[in-house]
Amino acid sequence: MPSSSPTSISELMARANHMAGIRLADIAGEHGIPVPENLKREKGWVGQLIETELGALAGSKPEPDFAHLGVELKTIPIDNQGKPMETTYITVAPLTDIGGLRWEQSVVYHKLRHVLWIPVQGERHIPVGERRVGNPVLWQPSELELAQLRQDWEEIMELIALGKVDTITAKHGEVLQLRPKAANSRVLTESIGRNGEIKLSNPRGFYLKIAFTQQILRRAFT
DNA sequence: GATTGATCATAG
DNA sequence: CTATGATCAATC
Numbered sequence: 001m002p003s004s005s006p007t008s009i010s011e012l013m014a015r016a017n018h019m020a021g022i023r024l025a026d027i028a029g030e031h032g033i034p035v036p037e038n039l040k041r042e043k044g045w046v047g048q049l050i051e052t053e054l055g056a057l058a059g060s061k062p063e064p065d066f067a068h069l070g071v072e073l074k075t076i077p078i079d080n081q082g083k084p085m086e087t088t089y090i091t092v093a094p095l096t097d098i099g100g101l102r103w104e105q106s107v108v109y110h111k112l113r114h115v116l117w118i119p120v121q122g123e124r125h126i127p128v129g130e131r132r133v134g135n136p137v138l139w140q141p142s143e144l145e146l147a148q149l150r151q152d153w154e155e156i157m158e159l160i161a162l163g164k165v166d167t168i169t170a171k172h173g174e175v176l177q178l179r180p181k182a183a184n185s186r187v188l189t190e191s192i193g194r195n196g197e198i199k200l201s202n203p204r205g206f207y208l209k210i211a212f213t214q215q216i217l218r219r220a221f222t
Numbered sequence: 223g224a225t226t227g228a229t230c231a232t233a234g
Numbered sequence: 235c236t237a238t239g240a241t242c243a244a245t246c
Contacts (some may be wrong), residue, residue: 043230044239051239060238077241087225088239122241129225170226177226181237184229189235202228203236210224 005055009069009138011187015054016116016136024120025129027053035129045128047075050118055213062107064114071138072111076213077122078134078158082221084214087207088203095191098161103150106157108176112149115139119217137220139153145175145212152176153206163194165221175212181205 002065006012019027024046028035031052036042055066056073065073077085091107103109118136139150152173159168182189182203191201 039230039241041230042232042239043241044232046241047239048232060236062237065238075240086241091240092237180227180229182229183231183235185227187235 005057006066006102009071012066012069012071012116013056013136013138015116019050019053019118019133020135022133023129024049024102024131024133027133028129030121037127038124044079044136046120046131050075050120050133051085052173064111066116070114074115074117075116075118076217078119078123082119082134082217084210084217086178087179087209089181090176090206090208090215093156093160093178093204093206095160095165095189095204096170096198098157098192101157104155106153108149112141117213117216117220135221137217139220145215148175156206161192163192163196165191165204168204170207173209175209177207178204179207188198 006015018038025035027049031049033052036045039045051065051073054073057067062219074088079085087132090111094101117139119135119137121131122127135148152175155170156172156176156178158166159172168178170179172178180202185202187203188200189203190198
């Protein structure tokens with residue numbers, strides 16, 4: 001039985017704070033969800049579990065998890081020093097019909113306006129069920145962070161508009177990066193070609209680099 | 223050890 | 235296929 005959806009940010013935070021320190025196996029148990037041996041075949045398991053516990057609306061829409069609160073939920077794996085172990089996926093990147101698309105209208109901007117980060121122990125030597133949930137961090141980007149994100153986004157989107165999708169690597173961008181986001185490298189979707197024509201490319205997604213998310217978590221505890 | 227490119231499960 | 239949830243693992 002899924003939890004009901006919180007009606008306010010304070011209610012959401014109360015639930016999030018209540019989860020701090022408990023094991024994933026305990027949360028899973030409350031919902032009758034089996035705990036996998038590892039995450040090789042269920043990479044989104046932790047995220048889905050936290051969504052269920054906090055009452056996020058299910059679905060696969062390009063909108064924040066708590067649309068009525070304007071809050072996006074992100075679980076993030078951390079090591080014993082509280083450092084993020086992985087980059088953070090934000091959303092898929094639009095590869096066509098992006099003429100005149102502005103930062104303020106982008107999905108990236110809207111999703112990152114308000115994010116609830118839920119750190120979870122992610123070291124592989126810790127059994128999945130034994131990993132504990134950390135203290136939640138409700139974050140809104142500062143002016144500086146917003147400027148960094150905007151700059152990277154605009155640089156990447158310009159390359160896409162110029163038909164250079166396939167030349168973009170994860171090295172582009174200081175805080176934001178573009179990487180493959182698909183079932184595998186054979187999946188194709190429409191994109192813009194060098195001469196403005198439509199061609200096929202591997203789908204891409206926007207990710208936040210580790211150094212950036214690390215700053216967010218650190219700032220929350222200082 | 224960090225990073226980049228590849229991949230897994232599921233819903234619609 | 236697209237979008238959600240991400241982590242894996244080869245390579246730098």
